Amino acid sequence: MRTLSTxxxxxxxxxxxxxxxxxxxxxxxxxxxxxxxxxxxxDFAGTLFxxxxxxxxxxxxxxxxLSADAADVAGAFSDSAIGAEDLADGxxxxxxxxxxxxxxxxxxxxxxxxxxxxxxxxxxxxxxxxELRSLxxxxxxxxxxxxxxxxxxxxxxxxxxxxxxxPGFSASGTVIGMPDxxxxxxxxxxxxxxxxxxxxxxxxxxxxxxxxxFQIGEHRVDNGVALIALWAPLATAPAVGDSVTLSAGxxxxxxxxxxxxxxxxxxxGFPFMPGSDFAYGYADGDSVHDGRPVTP
Numbered sequence: 001m002r003t004l005s006t007x008x009x010x011x012x013x014x015x016x017x018x019x020x021x022x023x024x025x026x027x028x029x030x031x032x033x034x035x036x037x038x039x040x041x042x043d044f045a046g047t048l049f050x051x052x053x054x055x056x057x058x059x060x061x062x063x064x065x066l067s068a069d070a071a072d073v074a075g076a077f078s079d080s081a082i083g084a085e086d087l088a089d090g091x092x093x094x095x096x097x098x099x100x101x102x103x104x105x106x107x108x109x110x111x112x113x114x115x116x117x118x119x120x121x122x123x124x125x126x127x128x129x130x131e132l133r134s135l136x137x138x139x140x141x142x143x144x145x146x147x148x149x150x151x152x153x154x155x156x157x158x159x160x161x162x163x164x165x166x167p168g169f170s171a172s173g174t175v176i177g178m179p180d181x182x183x184x185x186x187x188x189x190x191x192x193x194x195x196x197x198x199x200x201x202x203x204x205x206x207x208x209x210x211x212x213x214f215q216i217g218e219h220r221v222d223n224g225v226a227l228i229a230l231w232a233p234l235a236t237a238p239a240v241g242d243s244v245t246l247s248a249g250x251x252x253x254x255x256x257x258x259x260x261x262x263x264x265x266x267x268x269g270f271p272f273m274p275g276s277d278f279a280y281g282y283a284d285g286d287s288v289h290d291g292r293p294v295t296p
Contacts, residue, residue: 008109018105022049024098044107088235150252151269161266169248175238183229194220200249207242
């Protein structure tokens, strides 16, 4: 249930209204941007909502219960607002959007209508249309742990407990070229053996992708040069001279946890869990049941 301020409630009950919609978009890195469909900027709720952005909302249908409704918003690319490069690079993935109804004649009178998460974005020419997913859509996602032989924690998170700042498990380098279409060469990290950064993280600390992190799909050393391939291709190739930081990878097995990280006490998998061959089998006279592990 929404609670309207006294001023806004009185305004909506009047014969004529001066209302408009405004949106506050908050990226995962904390950057907040404001937009409005009104013809001049509005300042309220600690945000400047800019008018020169071409933002326009689509229809929204809501219902009682926990059904996951959706909406959309359209706008034009602008150097001072949302740029095409930032959108393509994924800087707006998962951003939160809050929609307000505001009395533009007195912006202090406003009310929050809904909060949604940015979903699929389609760009066409100099404009874009973004899907806005309700928070109820999160209920459709699988929740809970995965019970598998491999660890289901992320290397370096609270459940894993390993400090990636430990010497020898991260390195800084510089992009020096693109030997092929599937990856790029990094200088300054060739001292690490092939595969050391496989399934690890690469974070750009300079250049167009500064601040963005990506998962490493392959790492090999060829003639003293480290070659890195990411799981998902970038929107465009990084520039020569872009600085990066690489962190060691983990294949989620107990053997790697022990040999590489000495962190078996925090291993979050079940390495001795019986496989399907044992689960679907049956006891017979040739089987040995003496308490030993049923997996190698």
